[in-house]
Amino acid sequence: MNQISSIRTFTTIGSTNDYAAEWAAQGAPHLSLVIADEQTAGRGRGDRRWFTPPGAALAFSLILKPHTAQTITRYAGLGALAVCHSLQDLGLPARIKWPNDVLINRRKTCGILAEASWLGDHIQSIILGIGVNVTPQSVPPPDWPGHHEHPFPPTCVQTELGRPLDRHDLLQTILNRLCAWLPRLEHPDFLRAWEENLALRGEWVHIYAGDASPLKAQIINLNPDGSLNVRLPSGRIQRLHDGEIHLRPVDSSTK
Numbered sequence: 001m002n003q004i005s006s007i008r009t010f011t012t013i014g015s016t017n018d019y020a021a022e023w024a025a026q027g028a029p030h031l032s033l034v035i036a037d038e039q040t041a042g043r044g045r046g047d048r049r050w051f052t053p054p055g056a057a058l059a060f061s062l063i064l065k066p067h068t069a070q071t072i073t074r075y076a077g078l079g080a081l082a083v084c085h086s087l088q089d090l091g092l093p094a095r096i097k098w099p100n101d102v103l104i105n106r107r108k109t110c111g112i113l114a115e116a117s118w119l120g121d122h123i124q125s126i127i128l129g130i131g132v133n134v135t136p137q138s139v140p141p142p143d144w145p146g147h148h149e150h151p152f153p154p155t156c157v158q159t160e161l162g163r164p165l166d167r168h169d170l171l172q173t174i175l176n177r178l179c180a181w182l183p184r185l186e187h188p189d190f191l192r193a194w195e196e197n198l199a200l201r202g203e204w205v206h207i208y209a210g211d212a213s214p215l216k217a218q219i220i221n222l223n224p225d226g227s228l229n230v231r232l233p234s235g236r237i238q239r240l241h242d243g244e245i246h247l248r249p250v251d252s253s254t255k
């Protein structure tokens with residue numbers, strides 16, 4: 001069961017996150033949902049485009065109205081954990097690649113775009129956008145921007161599962177999982193569950209931030225604000241905050 005208050009469904013839309021932001025500004029209640037079969041201007045993190053052809057994917061945005069700004073750094077994790085658990089319910093070895101991708105067998109299956117809108121110091125809403133590749137048609141083609149450089153190549157739920165599944169059943173499971181965690185967002189259990197499902201834990205990765213040269217580091221754990229602790233080769237622990245950060249596995253020969 002979930003407590004979705006109001007739903008707007010589209011056959012085609014630019015971006016569900018953009019529509020949800022406008023609807024939230026016009027007074028959409030907490031837990032309103034925007035869902036589209038196709039997006040023509042789907043957005044990923046860092047101004048990348050997100051591929052959502054018709055009939056193939058899940059693309060939706062949930063409008064959340066937090067009472068406090070204290071938990072806002074946990075919302076991307078909330079979306080990722082809800083998707084990760086829903087895929088695990090299907091028997092798939094899903095993991096969360098910090099900050100907000102969901103991988104199956106080290107291949108990207110889902111992306112999360114959590115966007116906050118503020119009025120002065122007050123948080124107005126969080127738009128939690130979730131895109132899941134469900135059928136093989138939802139996997140971006142090789143000429144899709146950024147595709148070729150992806151260290152965790154895209155896949156879809158059906159390919160990993162080896163059988164078809166109903167997109168709407170998966171949506172229900174994700175929403176149920178999400179609504180179940182939402183009241184416990186501040187609880188240590190949430191952080192523990194997020195951390196337990198992290199991909200690449202203990203592994204050495206290259207961390208790319210902007211144009212700076214990559215930093216080699218080992219993934220350790222999460223802080224209460226959702227930032228990631230990594231160990232540098234010197235042994236020093238560094239805290240990474242969400243932003244334009246990318247993690248790539250270190251080639252085993254250069255460890």
Ligand code: BTN
Nearest residue numbers: 015017042043044045111129131
């Ligand atoms: C990423 O991996 O960079 C995040 C991708 C987020 C895609 C979803 S699909 C539904 C919602 N609407 C958008 O335009 N983007 C998000």
